[in-house]
Amino acid sequence: MQFTYSNPATIHFGQGQIAAITSEIPAQSKVLVIYGGGSIKKNGVYDQVSEALKDHTWLDFSGVEPNPTKETLDKAVAIAKQEGIDFILAVGGGSVVDGSKYVAAAAKYDGDGWDILTGKYAIKSALPLGAILTLPATGSESNSAAVITKAETQDKLPFMHPSVRPVFSVLDPDVMKTLPERQLVNGIADAWVHTCEQYITRPTGTMVQDGYAETLLRTLKTLGEQFDDRDNDAWRKNLMFSANQALFGLIGSGVLHDWATHMIGHELTALWNVDHARSLTIIQPSLLRNQIEYKRAKLEQMGRNVFGLADSDDLAERTIDAIEAFYNQLGLETQFTAHGTDKATAINAVIAQLTKHGMTALGENQAITLETSREILENAIA
Template identity: 75%
Template sequence: MKFSYVNPTQIHFGQGQIETIATSIPKDKKVLVIYGGGSIKKNGVYDQVCDALKEHTWTEFSGVEANPTVETLDKAVVIAKEQAIDYILAVGGGSVIDGAKYVAAAAKYDGDGWDILIGKHQVTDAIPLGAILTLPATGSESNSGSVITQKSTQTKLPFMSPAVQPKFAVLDPDSMKTLPERQLVNGIVDAWVHVCEQYLTLPTGAMVQDGYAEALLKNLLKLAEQYGERDNNEWRSNLMWTANQALNGLIGSGVTHDWATHMIGHELTALYNVDHARSLSIIQPSLLRNQIATKRAKLEQLGSNVFGLAASSDLAERTIVEIENFYRSVQLPTELTEHGDDKAAAIDTIIKQLETHGMVALGENQAITLEVSRQILEDAVK
């Protein structure tokens, strides 16, 4: 292991913690509150934000999509520049927070904000931002990553910069009370695959990272089993904190990462509007089977330590079946079904987009070429 690790985001966790933004954001800062479709006005979160910011000067921008588009976010960038915004407060799930990160960075750049996503502009400066999490899934509230879509070209790309790491994040489980069931189960699976992308790679002997990753995976299995209890504070709190810890940088420190499932899944989302978590549950099983030779040791470790499976020569294969069963238990698909009737044409389109976006050598060994990605997609077809 060799790594440098720090997570500077201050977490305010628990019921009633939205009030902490009153002191977390300096009162002399002009604030832009960014949120999504307006659900925060139905669950009481918006009213709490208004109350907490009553001594601040602030304005708002709404309408950030479930997969935030640059076309929408650039409108917020204009506001941030014209009104000399000093601080951004993202109120929502990972998409809103990702979008706010883009706005924070693009507002400090004179060129086309999309330059950030294609690597033409490296982000070194951004408007400070904080986050109020309402949908646990991505961990975006305390990491430096963001994923943005360009609707006009059906392109979904990530960027990372310490400059857009939230200064603070409020995690109040009460904000989850009115979430649709589809979003809750998406959050469980999204967090699961985030852990897998940092764990299901190569043996590294990193006992803390492996052990913590396994604890998080067992949490998610238990939360899925206890889904009928989702209306109590304990269940909501544990999902919110588990999803946060899945991608706050700790379990990924000093270990090999994969992220191929995400890169292929992003194309499904951009092209066919498949929910992010569902794109992951569709791609991951066939990807694991395709890469089983190099992932066998960690799959066996997961099967034994998380699913409690007995040792056998086919332990890795049985572990993949258990992962599929887990996805199906929360009604998420494990096969490519949400992409139209012409499956061959859909796969051709996805492969073309992967090539356009430079995703031609994916995975921890850079062994997932376009040809391998095609095989993974064909294996995922129902």
């Protein structure tokens, strides 16, 4: 357990906190407000932003997709450059925040922004960025990571850099009141798998990180069990903060990380536009069963401390079953059926993408080769 941990993002949590952006964004800044399909104009968030920025100079850019594409985001980059934008304000869920990170970095680069994703260009600086979260799921509002899709080539790639971490984020649970059921379920699943990717690896004796991860998992499990009674402030607050903390950086400090579920899941999204969270619930159970001997000790720990399962020789196996049952209870898919082709063709398409992106040794042990990924997909794709 040796690490350096720093997360300087300021979080304004609670009802009415959107007003805090007035003082958070320097008065002299020219602001580009980036959002998605326009729901913020129906639920009152856009009006609150307008009021908070009434003494600022600002423009807006809409249309960022649920899986943000380079093609759309490059239009915002062009505006940022042409208009001399000083500050980016993302208003939306993780996709809008991820896309805004791309805009913030690409606006300070003269070349093609996709070079950031391929590693051709190393970020040197980015425009400062703030976020108003409308959908709890990814934790992107206070971390330095983003995932962007290039629609033209069906590539979905991540990047990370400290300069794109939002300097502040507003988490007002009231904005969740009008979210569709599907997005709330996705939020639970996304936060759950984020926690698992930093927890279900090998024992490292990190009692604080393990204990905090288990608290998040128990909380998310409870929120899932209470889903039918979700229309209350306490439920919304706990989901919004759990999703934030799942990828805030603390539970991942000084421990092993997996992320193979994410890397394989990204390809389902890029190829067939599967919801990000659902790509994870499709892949994870099959991956855990494939890698069970590496992960047995932590799965047993999770079974005892999260699901309250009794000790037995098959505790790890029963823990995976419990994870899958949790997903099924929420109506989340654990097998992929909507590929529109035969199983072999679908698997080959994913393997080709993993090969193209260099995802040939995944997981905390780098043990998930392309052949192993194929075995996982054999069980994850119907």
